[in-house]
Amino acid sequence: MTKVVGEEPKPEQEIIRARQRDQARITAWLLGGFVVLMFLIAVAKVATGK
Amino acid sequence: MTKPAALPADWRDLFALTKPRVMSLVVFTALCGLLAAPSMPPFIIGFTAILCIALAAGSAGALNQWYESDLDAKMKRTANRPIPSGRLDRQTALHFAVGLGFFSVILMELATNWLAAVLLAASILFYVLIYTVWLKRRTAQNIVIGGAAGAFPPLIGWVAATGRIDLLPVLLFATIFLWTPPHFWALSLFVRSDYAAANVPMMPVVAGAPATRRQILIYSVIMAVAAVAPWALGLTGWIFGGTAAILGLLFVAFAIPVARNTATDPKMMGPEKRLFAFSILYLFILFASLVADRWLLA
Numbered sequence: 635m636t637k638v639v640g641e642e643p644k645p646e647q648e649i650i651r652a653r654q655r656d657q658a659r660i661t662a663w664l665l666g667g668f669v670v671l672m673f674l675i676a677v678a679k680v681a682t683g684k
Numbered sequence: 685m686t687k688p689a690a691l692p693a694d695w696r697d698l699f700a701l702t703k704p705r706v707m708s709l710v711v712f713t714a715l716c717g718l719l720a721a722p723s724m725p726p727f728i729i730g731f732t733a734i735l736c737i738a739l740a741a742g743s744a745g746a747l748n749q750w751y752e753s754d755l756d757a758k759m760k761r762t763a764n765r766p767i768p769s770g771r772l773d774r775q776t777a778l779h780f781a782v783g784l785g786f787f788s789v790i791l792m793e794l795a796t797n798w799l800a801a802v803l804l805a806a807s808i809l810f811y812v813l814i815y816t817v818w819l820k821r822r823t824a825q826n827i828v829i830g831g832a833a834g835a836f837p838p839l840i841g842w843v844a845a846t847g848r849i850d851l852l853p854v855l856l857f858a859t860i861f862l863w864t865p866p867h868f869w870a871l872s873l874f875v876r877s878d879y880a881a882a883n884v885p886m887m888p889v890v891a892g893a894p895a896t897r898r899q900i901l902i903y904s905v906i907m908a909v910a911a912v913a914p915w916a917l918g919l920t921g922w923i924f925g926g927t928a929a930i931l932g933l934l935f936v937a938f939a940i941p942v943a944r945n946t947a948t949d950p951k952m953m954g955p956e957k958r959l960f961a962f963s964i965l966y967l968f969i970l971f972a973s974l975v976a977d978r979w980l981l982a
Contacts, residue, residue: 646691653692660695671732675795678726 693776697766701749701777702742702784709967710741710837713860716971717838717853720978721845725796732795733844737837739788740804744811744833746781750774751816758882761875792844800844807836821883824890827872831864832857838971852919855910856974862907863967866900866939870960873897873942874950897943900959904939908932911970920974921981927973931966938962 714737718730725733749756749767757768766772785808793801815830835857842853872879872886873893879886887896911932915925941955 650691653694656695657692671728672794674728675732678728682726 693772693780697772698776698780700766701746701772701780703745703749704742706745707738707741709964710834711738712968713856713971714738714837714841716975717841717856718845719841719975720838720852721842723846725845729795730845732791733800733841736788736792736795736804737840737844739784739791740808741837743781743785743788744808746777746784747808747812748816750777750781751812752820755821755882755884759875759878761878796844797847799847799849800840803836803840803843807833807840810836822885824885824887826885827868827887828865831861831868834864835860851917852914855914855917855919856971858913859907859911859970860967862903862910863963865903866907866935867960867963869896869900869903870942870956870963873956874953874960876950893948894946897945901936901939901943904936908936914974921977923981924970924973924977928970931970935959935962935966 711734715734718725718733724730749765753765753767753774756762756765763769767774767777785805789801789805789808792804811830811833815826815833819826819830838856838860839849839853842856843849869887873888873896876886876888876893880889887899891899908928909932911928912925914920915922915928938955938959942959945953945955947953
């Protein structure tokens, strides 16, 4: 990867990247949680015969 | 001129959009409604039902902030919310709120039953369309009718567990419905200038402080009586009945100084601030006693 000498990343770009990373991480956790939740709901429903 | 591209939303602002403090009371009353029901669903189903109610409350709160961002900008108490402060754009807020609402209702239907899902959808629509869009800017009775939206959670919790509507959760609904006016009017008395600045026709702005104080006392007495009704009708035991009676007397005791107060300066409104704080505690203890009654006397 070529790095341009003397070109500092702008603070706004840093904020955008940080927020995008946060969003991606939170979305991944929420999706994972949702899958686990749906699995557990299915198990509970099967167990109670509904 | 082209507007600069908006920053991606910060998750903290999206979280703040859901009114987490209001949500805590919603979750607690819903949980108590579920735990007071005669039949218990499996843990994960109960957990999902409460999660759905919390998400639906978050959706309703976010839609409220999306619609009222112009009002919020004019009021000191709300000017720093994510939309009026410019930290979050309205479109992101709308997408987030609608998505959350649909998700909560669909998940509720999948996990529990269609009646709970319908009531959940009705509670969101009632809060957004009836209270926020229709009543809030038009009538001083906004909080009286709109209070029904906040009364749904224990009913939904009960229905999620049982699949049917019974008299007890309807009486719990009535108690919160009657609790809302004294709770909000006590607040609106000491933040009256905020509502006046935003042109919101809250009772103290439209009818004046003396009329509001009288109404607070009247509603407090009716609510105190309604709260004892489940015990009087034999639907709960003495733990709930005794707690409701004592708390009701205390509530009226806090409302009397408010009715007598003639202060117009918010700094002199100690009784109003005390009633507002007690009203929150009242609801927490009343609903906790309902669960204690159900589990200790069952």
